[in-house]
Amino acid sequence: MEISKVLDAKGLACPMPIVKTKKAMNELESGQILEIHTTDKGALNDLPAWAKSGGHEVVKQEEENEILKFWIKKA
Amino acid sequence: MTVKVMTSADVTKKVFNKEELFVLDVRNESDFNDWKIEGKNFDYLNVPYYELLDGVEGILEKLPSDKEILVVCAKEGSSVMVADMLSEAGLTVSYLKGGMKAWSEHLEPVKVGDLKDGGEIYQFVRIGKGCLSYMVVSNGEAALIDATRMIDIYLNFADSIGAKITHVFDTHLHADHISGGRQIAEKTSAIYWLPPKDATDVTFSYQPLEGGNDVTIGNATINIHAIYSPGHTIGSTSFVVDEQFLFSGDILFIDSIGRPDLAGMAEDWVSDLRETLYNRYRELSDELLVLPAHFMIMDELNDDGTVAEKLGTLFAKNHGLNIEDENEFRKLVTGNLPPQPHAYQEIRQTNMGKINPDEEKQREMEIGPNRCAVR
Numbered sequence: 001m002e003i004s005k006v007l008d009a010k011g012l013a014c015p016m017p018i019v020k021t022k023k024a025m026n027e028l029e030s031g032q033i034l035e036i037h038t039t040d041k042g043a044l045n046d047l048p049a050w051a052k053s054g055g056h057e058v059v060k061q062e063e064e065n066e067i068l069k070f071w072i073k074k075a
Numbered sequence: 076m077t078v079k080v081m082t083s084a085d086v087t088k089k090v091f092n093k094e095e096l097f098v099l100d101v102r103n104e105s106d107f108n109d110w111k112i113e114g115k116n117f118d119y120l121n122v123p124y125y126e127l128l129d130g131v132e133g134i135l136e137k138l139p140s141d142k143e144i145l146v147v148c149a150k151e152g153s154s155v156m157v158a159d160m161l162s163e164a165g166l167t168v169s170y171l172k173g174g175m176k177a178w179s180e181h182l183e184p185v186k187v188g189d190l191k192d193g194g195e196i197y198q199f200v201r202i203g204k205g206c207l208s209y210m211v212v213s214n215g216e217a218a219l220i221d222a223t224r225m226i227d228i229y230l231n232f233a234d235s236i237g238a239k240i241t242h243v244f245d246t247h248l249h250a251d252h253i254s255g256g257r258q259i260a261e262k263t264s265a266i267y268w269l270p271p272k273d274a275t276d277v278t279f280s281y282q283p284l285e286g287g288n289d290v291t292i293g294n295a296t297i298n299i300h301a302i303y304s305p306g307h308t309i310g311s312t313s314f315v316v317d318e319q320f321l322f323s324g325d326i327l328f329i330d331s332i333g334r335p336d337l338a339g340m341a342e343d344w345v346s347d348l349r350e351t352l353y354n355r356y357r358e359l360s361d362e363l364l365v366l367p368a369h370f371m372i373m374d375e376l377n378d379d380g381t382v383a384e385k386l387g388t389l390f391a392k393n394h395g396l397n398i399e400d401e402n403e404f405r406k407l408v409t410g411n412l413p414p415q416p417h418a419y420q421e422i423r424q425t426n427m428g429k430i431n432p433d434e435e436k437q438r439e440m441e442i443g444p445n446r447c448a449v450r
Contacts, residue, residue, distance in 0.1 A: 015153040018125045041439065042149050049103045050125040 001059065001071065004032035010067060014042040018050050021072075025056070028074045033059060036070045043068055076167040078158045081145055083181035086171065087202050090114045090373070091183075091380035097139050099146045099168075101127065101157050102175070110444045112147060112171075112178060112203070113373050124153035131160045138166065150174040176438060178203040182228045184210075187381045188364060190317045194293060198366065198381055199228065205369045205445040206252050207382055210238075211316055213293030218242040219259060220314070220322055221368045224437060226255040230262065240265045242290055245426075246324030246368055247311040248273035250337040250419040251445040253437050254426050257281075270303075273310030278428035284312055304355060306348025307333030307447070309340070321363040321386060326351055328367045329375040329384050331448035332395030334412055337419055341409045349404055352396055361387025369447050394450065413446045 007024045009017040017038040025034055036047065047070050048058050055075035062069050089096055095116045100107050101124035111119065120137055127134070138144055138161075146161070146168055148154035154170040161168045171178065180203070187198040187209075194213030201207070201223055209220040210229065217238035222229055222245075233240050240263040243256045247270060257279060260267035268290075271283035286303030300315040307325040311333070314322040325333040332352060335344035363386045370382040377383065390396050398404040418440040424430045425437070432440065 013152050014148070014150060015124050015128075015156050019128060022125070022128055045103050045105060046123070046125060049105075049123060053123075053126060 001033060003035045003071065004028055006035045007037070009036060009038040009040075009043075011039055014040050014046070016040075017043050018046060021047065021050070025054075025072070025074055030074050033071055033073050036072065038068050038070075039066060041068075043070075047072075076162055076165055078155075078162045079167070079169040080172050081169040082172045083177050083203070084183070086112065086114075086145070086178070087181060087183045087200075087380075090117075090202060091376070091378075095142045097142050097144045099134075099138065099144055099157070101146060101148045101153050106149070110175075110442075112175075115373060118142075124148060124157055127157055127160065131157065131164055135164060135166075144168040145171055147171045147178075148174050150176050175203070175442075179438070179441060180225050182208075182223065182225055183380065184228075184232055185380045187366065187383055188320055191319070194317075196316070196320060196366070197232070198383070199223075200370075200376075200380060200382065201252075204252065204441065204443075205371060205447075207366070207368055207370060209322065209366060211292055212236060212238045215239060216241045216293040218244065218290070218292045219256065219265075220244045221246055221249070221324070222255040222259055224253040224255040224258075224441075226259050226262070229255070229259060239263070242266050242268065242292065244268045244284060244314070246270075246313065246322060247308040248423060248426050249325075249368075250423045251369075251416075251447055252441055253422055257428075270308075270310030270312040272305070273308050274427075276427050276429070286312065302355065302359075304351040306335055306344050306351045308338060309344065309347070311351075315359070315363065318360075319362075319364060321359060321365050322368075323356075323365050324368045325447045327356065327365060327389065327393070327396075328369060328371060328448050329365070329382060329389065330393060331371055331450040332393070332408070333447060334449040335408060336412055337415060337447070338423070341412070345405050345408055348408060349401065356386070356396075357390070359386060361385065361390070365389055369445050371445075371448050371450070408449055412449060416443055416446060418443075 057073045060071040093115045107121040146154040146158045151174040158170040182199045188196040197210045199208045211218045243260045268284040269281045288301040302313045304313045
């Protein structure tokens with residue numbers, strides 16, 4: 001998987017993780033993949049829901065040591 | 076215009092008084108559908124905050140101009156952001172301080188009865204989750220029943236009325252919320268009581284609460300008469316206090332009855348449940364005021380915010396107490412059970428002392444409404 005950008009949103013509280021994700025996604029081209037790291041538990045449901053409403057695809061998602069990681073492909 | 080702050084206490088008042096309120100809930104849809112702030116005259120609009128990042132123009136026409144608007148999210152952060160945006164668009168709105176997290180933890184103390192020899196009973200209404208806990212006070216001594224994990228509220232309340240907590244009870248091992256009973260007992264050197272049949276796997280020491288136990292609070296003026304009432308859990312125990320009040324735990328609610336499956340033992344415990352409700356409870360006085368450990372729907376609240384009803388009235392009106400046919404009863408109580416939140420196993424383990432999650436994890440475990448009943 002080719003990752004175009006990694007966004008470190010660890011330690012940020014809601015709504016910042018998605019605010020920053022949206023901004024980072026704006027800078028990518030269609031088809032490119034954004035990797036996001038966050039510690040905010042709310043992101044678990046919110047990030048995929050945001051992605052879906054924007055037509056983006058959550059390619060992969062994992063949790064490691066309390067850090068949530070998402071790989072989202074831009075629509 | 077402006078952004079104001081509303082606390083959970085403010086919102087609770089509005090719920091008790093059946094006031095109007097427009098709730099703009101900016102959590103995601105599945106969280107909103109799972110659980111939200113309930114009020115008889117509340118209206119709702121659910122728009123996830125991440126759909127408003129580019130601006131709130133799209134929802135302005137959906138917001139009322141003739142009632143207060145409260146923006147709500149999980150922890151407060153997103154609701155502050157949305158409230159700011161609405162304020163810039165010219166509206167005056169409030170956000171809920173602490174978000175749904177604070178709502179879940181809010182406890183509202185309400186007096187629910189007087190004791191014959193001059194004491195009182197207070198009910199602590201956990202409005203966001205439906206849990207009900209109690210403080211029985213007499214002559215400077217207090218007993219707690221089914222205390223939740225927000226222990227400071229009970230400790231401060233007891234201080235404010237000059238009462239020393241001497242006994243702490245759990246009517247059964249809870250699955251829907253984490254008990255603060257043991258912690259309070261440790262802090263106050265009170266005795267912690269738990270029904271032994273629910274305590275077979277616990278890791279700590281406790282005083283076994285058995286049917287027929289009489290515990291006196293405050294210079295021998297009240298008796299807490301324990302009645303073994305299995306069915307919701309195998310050890311469930313009710314109390315009659317002062318010959319006036321029946322603390323029914325999760326066996327009997329105002330508009331429903333306890334479900335027997337939270338420990339995976341539904342089939343086995345159905346007969347116990349029936350025996351308790353249809354025989355043991357029928358032997359008690361109709362005049363007893365039933366004080367359960369949960370309420371399920373807002374309709375169960377009286378006008379003063381309390382949840383209480385005479386046993387005789389429940390026998391007349393509660394559907395679960397009036398199913399003649401045993402097989403039909405069995406079907407009602409074992410089929411169509413609401414889904415059991417996965418956290419229930421972890422909560423039971425926490426209450427047994429087997430795991431020790433930190434405060435943040437405890438909060439997460441408890442998010443959502445209680446699902447202790449079957450109607």
